[in-house]
Amino acid sequence: MTKISVVNKGIQNFWSDEDGLGTLEILLIVAVLVIVAIAFRKWIMKWVLELFNATGTEVTTDQGK
Numbered sequence: 001m002t003k004i005s006v007v008n009k010g011i012q013n014f015w016s017d018e019d020g021l022g023t024l025e026i027l028l029i030v031a032v033l034v035i036v037a038i039a040f041r042k043w044i045m046k047w048v049l050e051l052f053n054a055t056g057t058e059v060t061t062d063q064g065k
Helices: 003-016 021-039 041-064
Strands: none
8 A cells, every 4th residue: 555545545534433523513502502592691581580470470379269
């Protein structure tokens, strides 16, 4: 085997290796979720507070019956 064919084979093996792709995909998904959460944090906090307030109201009204 010539040196060029050995290097070519090494490049092909490196290119077809997919060991770290699962981790990379998860990190990219988490990064996108964090960016979306930061971009819409005021809206998300308002929505969550409304949910908690509505839930608290329903719980206290149901207990009074």
